Amino acid sequence: MKLGQLAEAIGAQLRGDPDYEVQRVASLEQAGPGQLSFLASSKYRRLLGQSRAGALILAPRDTDAFAGNVLVSANPYAAYARAAQLLHPAPVPAPGVHHTAQLERDARVHPSVRIDAHAVVGRDTILEEGVWLGPGAVVGDNCRIGPHTRIYANVVLYAGTRVGARCIIHAGVVIGGDGFGFAPDQGRYEKIPQIGAVCLGDDVEVGANTTIDRGALGDTVIEDGVKLDNLVQVGHNVRIGAHTVIAGQTGIAGSTRIGRNCVIGGQVGIAGHIELADGVVLSGKSMVTNSIPEPGVYSSGMPIEPNSAWRRSVARLHRLEQLYRRVDALEAAVRSGAGREAGPSFERTSNNKETES
Numbered sequence: 001m002k003l004g005q006l007a008e009a010i011g012a013q014l015r016g017d018p019d020y021e022v023q024r025v026a027s028l029e030q031a032g033p034g035q036l037s038f039l040a041s042s043k044y045r046r047l048l049g050q051s052r053a054g055a056l057i058l059a060p061r062d063t064d065a066f067a068g069n070v071l072v073s074a075n076p077y078a079a080y081a082r083a084a085q086l087l088h089p090a091p092v093p094a095p096g097v098h099h100t101a102q103l104e105r106d107a108r109v110h111p112s113v114r115i116d117a118h119a120v121v122g123r124d125t126i127l128e129e130g131v132w133l134g135p136g137a138v139v140g141d142n143c144r145i146g147p148h149t150r151i152y153a154n155v156v157l158y159a160g161t162r163v164g165a166r167c168i169i170h171a172g173v174v175i176g177g178d179g180f181g182f183a184p185d186q187g188r189y190e191k192i193p194q195i196g197a198v199c200l201g202d203d204v205e206v207g208a209n210t211t212i213d214r215g216a217l218g219d220t221v222i223e224d225g226v227k228l229d230n231l232v233q234v235g236h237n238v239r240i241g242a243h244t245v246i247a248g249q250t251g252i253a254g255s256t257r258i259g260r261n262c263v264i265g266g267q268v269g270i271a272g273h274i275e276l277a278d279g280v281v282l283s284g285k286s287m288v289t290n291s292i293p294e295p296g297v298y299s300s301g302m303p304i305e306p307n308s309a310w311r312r313s314v315a316r317l318h319r320l321e322q323l324y325r326r327v328d329a330l331e332a333a334v335r336s337g338a339g340r341e342a343g344p345s346f347e348r349t350s351n352n353k354e355t356e357s
């Protein structure tokens with residue numbers, strides 16, 4: 001693709017030869033002639049003088065450090081993402097249904113749909129234009145999959161699941177399984193039927209082996225543009241606001257509401273029945289047990305340190321209750337002493353003994 005065309009397509013300003021051809025993207029260290037790379041952080045600009053890339057995407061502040069073709073963008077990372085999509089487009093599947101696939105007779109399947117080997121499509125399910133079901137994917141009864149959504153191998157969508165347009169659901173994902181709903185009764189647990197569903201908006205991406213539970217009564221809702229990493233657990237009746245991103249191994253308990261444009265790190269634990277405002281950022285391994293009403297960056301947990309220092313810190317943590325009680329007693333004594341009339345005063349003698357005056 002010519003640089004002039006690429007610059008126009010990604011909204012960048014070209015400094016260089018508009019007819020120069022680039023074929024693919026590559027890392028800054030490995031890119032050579034005919035290849036495109038980028039620099040997102042100025043702390044690595046020392047690498048620009050060594051780069052052999054045919055063209056680079058750079059922020060205006062870094063263009064002076066590279067003498068070759070440059071696509072200038074205020075957000076090089078986003079511009080690179082758009083360029084990579086153009087240079088490495090997703091494959092367009094040839095329509096057709098593999099002879100081992102199983103479709104219920106009343107399933108409505110657009111002629112452009114591709115269904116691979118051993119996939120299953122249930123009753124009253126609708127597959128819209130350009131949907132691609134990978135091998136072994138199972139789409140239950142009364143589901144609806146929006147246009148140009150890609151569902152990879154061995155994904156399971158339980159009955160009633162609705163998926164929007166241009167979604168990507170990676171291998172092993174389970175959407176619409178029962179939420180964790182049980183009522184305790186005399187040492188036993190009665191199962192609560194989970195009669196809601198799951199609704200995904202447009203442009204949602206769900207990483208491999210992530211699970212999204214169906215609602216107990218209402219639906220579990222994942223709004224437009226949400227990106228879930230691998231191994232994320234979303235409990236029943238959770239709602240995740242548009243364009244929120246959640247990293248791997250995060251667990252979200254039931255009936256929690258997460259706002260729009262949130263960023264949630266890996267291995268975060270979020271308790272149920274709480275709310276996170278729009279724009280909340282949670283660092284990795286944070287434990288969230290209360291609602292967060294204001295945007296901002298929140299953290300919890302202890303970063304790694306040498307084992308000997310960690311053991312000392314833990315030993316001191318175990319003594320906090322004892323220390324608290326001592327400080328509390330001292331403060332009580334001070335408050336009590338301040339309320340009494342002044343008693344006898346003492347002065348030190350030359351041999352450092354106190355005598356009453």
